[in-house]
Each structure stands twice: as structure tokens, then as C-alpha cells.
Amino acid sequence: QLQLVESGGGLVQPGGSLRLSCAASGFTLDYYTIGWFRQAPGKEREGVSCISRSGGSTYYVDSVKGRFTVSRNNAKNTVELYVDSLKPEDTGVYYCAARRRIPSCSGYVYVASYDYWGQGTQVTVSS
Numbered sequence: 608q609l610q611l612v613e614s615g616g617g618l619v620q621p622g623g624s625l626r627l628s629c630a631a632s633g634f635t636l637d638y639y640t641i642g643w644f645r646q647a648p649g650k651e652r653e654g655v656s657c658i659s660r661s662g663g664s665t666y667y668v669d670s671v672k673g674r675f676t677v678s679r680n681n682a683k684n685t686v687e688l689y690v691d692s693l694k695p696e697d698t699g700v701y702y703c704a705a706r707r708r709i710p711s712c713s714g715y716v717y718v719a720s721y722d723y724w725g726q727g728t729q730v731t732v733s734s
Contacts, residue, residue, distance in 0.1 A: 609633045609723050613703050616728030624691040627728060629703030631684050637662075639705040639723075641686045642716045643677060645730070647699040654716030655701075656688060666712035671697075693732045700727040 615627040629641060640660050646652040655675060657666040662679040676689040686703060704721035 609705075611703050611705060611723055611725035613701060613725045613728040616701060616730045618731045618733065619693055620734050621694060621732055623693050623732070624689065625693070625730060627688040627690065627701055627703075627730070629686045629688070629725060631705070636684050636686060636705065637679065637681045639707050640710060640712065641677075641679075642704045642706070642712075642721050643675075643688045644702045644704060644716070644718065645697070645699040646702070646727075647696075650699075652702070652718050654718065657712035657716040658686060659712050660707075660710040664712055666714060666716060668716070690730070693730075695732045698730060698732050701730050702727045 610632045612630045619625055641658050642654055643656040644652050644654050655668050655671050656677045658677045665677050674692045678687050703725050705723040706721045
């Protein structure tokens with residue numbers, strides 16, 4: 608069974624950073640395009656970043672550009688999201704998701720275009 612597990616979340620002060628990790632079991636991540644999403648309390652889940660199957664292209668929504676960096680570690684079968692210069696509005700549950708049918712990010716990261724999801728890791732930005 609394909610499973611994704613996120614880790615690395617926590618409580619951090621504004622301006623701080625975290626390194627989120629998405630690990631796979633039952634399949635090899637480098638065959639899949641990976642998206643990162645977040646969901647704040649009372650809000651819809653939104654896409655924040657994507658990395659293509661090859662790792663050669665990435666995508667970020669405007670609100671996180673310059674602060675978030677997505678990368679692959681094929682040796683560990685993980686995808687990481689480094690989140691820096693965190694703001695209170697970055698608070699939420701962060702999810703990774705995988706899809707195989709579209710190898711690139713294609714300039715968007717939509718919930719409906721991903722097939723496999725993790726359970727999420729909580730990120731709280733507060734002083």
C-alpha cells in the first residue's frame with residue numbers, strides 16, 4: 608500500500624524556519640510529482656509548492672516564493688520542504704501528496720490533481 612508520512616512540524620517564532628519531510632513507503636518517490644499543501648483552521652486546503660518527477664522544475668505560490676524551498680533526496684526516498692522567514696499566516700497542517708500521471712508541476716498545485724496523501728504535520732508560527 609502506498610503511504611506518505613510527513614514530519615518536521617512544530618511551534619516556531621515568527622521569522623523562524625523548519626524543515627518538513629515527506630517520506631514514502633511502498634513506492635519510490637522519484638516516479639511521482641510531489642505537491643505540498645497546507646490547511647489553516649476554518650480554511651480550505653491550499654497548494655504551496657510542487658516538485659516535478661525529475662526534480663528539474665519546481666513551483667511556488669506567490670505567498671511563499673523566496674521563503675520556501677522544495678527538494679528531493681532520492682537516496683532517502685524523501686521530499687523536503689524548507690520553510691524560512693515564517694509568518695503567523697503560515698500556520699496550518701502541512702500535507703504532502705503524490706501523483707504519477709502528470710510528471711511536471713505545470714505551473715499549478717491543485718488538490719484535485721493529486722492521488723496519494725499523507726496525514727499532515729502541524730506548523731504553528733507564534734510568539
